Amino acid sequence: MSDYQMLREAHTIQSLRDFINDNAVRPCTIMEVCGTHTMSIARWGIKTMLPDQIRLVSGPGCPVCVTDASMMGTAFSLAQKPGIIFTCFGDMLRVPAGDKSLLQLKSSGSDIRIVLSPMDALQLAVENPEREVVFFAVGFETTAPLTAATINLANQKQITNFSILCAHKTMPAAIKALLPGSAVDALICPGHVAVITGCKKFQFVAEILKRPAAVAGFEPFDILLAIAYLIKDIKENAAHLYNCYPRAVDDNGNITAQEIIDQVFMPADGIWRGLGLIKDSCLSLRDEYSDFDAVKKFAPEPVSISDNPACMCSAILRGESSPEDCQLFDKQCTPEHPVGACMVSAEGSCAATYKYMRRKAK
């Protein structure tokens, strides 16, 4: 049996379930901040394996969901400019803002292409010297090094028809903004981000915010192991940081990746859909790379699309409200016409609740 299969083995899983059941002594809310955790929890039915006292809520860790409406507006402007090949990751296509999405623009003729990596976008620029290629750079510390390496290469090779619309965000700043005063008792920290940043970067959750935290991988075993540690801390009124993903994460992370992020980007304030402006939570290109900034290069018309004020994503992301509390839920806001962040991703809190509720009503 491979290690990989071991992580999905029923009896290993059962012993973790037993431990969690025995130690869940009071109602508590555990937040997973990473979109891939949210996907994995849904994929493996992990909520159905936990005692009722444990509530799992999804935090703002899906980079697609937290890209705000005005950033999407800028993307729409750029994508509609003649001569531009606009490239992005596949799941950005469906993100709504106002009455538009990139998918709709693609349907109506804009040259929008899905790429799997910013390097693919750079290659498109090399192959199409008469066109301008813009890459919509979205993601956390996990994808930012790739974008930085791509910019670095474009700079070295003096490729001038390539630029990025930078919407990169960093995770710790968002957690610092979100957690204080929230109903969240403990945090499952993002394993992929920690591979880059190192485990230590999340020490503040335990030390300063006084919440137990566990860096977790994405197999059901990893997630249940993290929950087991968190439940134990909650029971003992303790707050530690646990590295439950030691096969990929160490204390200090990937220094090379951190250095290239620092070389190309600097921290900037930025807006998160559902959470608003968070200081130093985003990345912007350093001045010496500003030739690669699509906003500076093309000066797209500023588009003001504001989030619907009735949307309760913010409270839902903080674990304070449930999707059904929101007056837009299942009315204006559905998976086909999402208004807020939690409905955008198929596995967001609102989208999942919507599906399950509809089934019950049938």
Add this chain to the structure above:
Amino acid sequence: MNDKHITLAYGSGGDKYHQLVKEVFVPAFANPYLQSLSDSALCSIDNKKIAMTTDSFVIKPLFFPGGDIGRVAVCGTVNDLAMSGARPLFLTTGMIIEAGFPVDELKTICRSMAAAAAEANVVIVAGDTKVVDKGECDGIFINTAGVGIFELPQELSPALVEPGDVIIASGEIGTHGMAVMTARHNLDFSPPIASDVAPLNSLVAKMLAVSGAVKLLRDPTRGGIASTLNEWADDIDMSIEIVENNVPISPTVHAACDLLGVDPFYSANEGKLLAIVDAGMAQEVLNVMQEHPLGEKSAIIGQVTEDKPRGVYARTSIGSKRIVMTINGEQLPRIC
């Protein structure tokens, strides 16, 4: 429909597609044959029943490991006829070709259509060609229509399905979708993922020879097995529970799906079928399937249940149970 314009999401076989069919096409063309919304219509002429179907094919890239648009165009229509229980006989084809399209590629596609037709024992008896300006279509679009004859004593129908009936898959799922997606994104897997595209009518004939065993058949193309199972759960007004460990998936497809962040349950198939089969005769059906070259890896993957709320559930390898939802829009590679 809330949208004012058709988006790509309406073409992907999910909720939006069904909305389009039910709110635009069905009211416009209303007639009893259309009501069942199955892959083929069974039409009576005197005391004979014929099955009719049509399908249009738009694939990027046109050529991929294991097949090309021509092979898919023939197999798709043959399979739609076969899933109704009919024996496919005659096909027509219409081609919309972009000016500038290479003649050699057109010849390759036609050879591939001829080979698939021979394999399926059907003949292509009529055709039509339109050429459009450059930029008005992407290379080539192909439509095929087909006619078959229905000779079973009873139509396959959701009304026959009972709790306890079993779900059989005819082999490893998700292969075509991943073959096309990895070819589209130039991902080199070793060995490359080859599409499963194949005509299933001879396999179906063997299955139907087990008298009265097969209650419903469907080829889970767009939207994968998850979409087919959800449509079935709606049609039969019962639940379906799948045992994930029993669903055949090749390790390469598994790896590609993990890499691209897609779920193999939603990945398209062009040479696989799902069947709902009477529990008592399931083993007999499975035996004949496994003896057929296109059904060697057939497996019982789940059963019809009376679980509420109605829906499709998967029993995971770690012992939990999850809902298998219908897809909204085209499946796209994810970053998170």
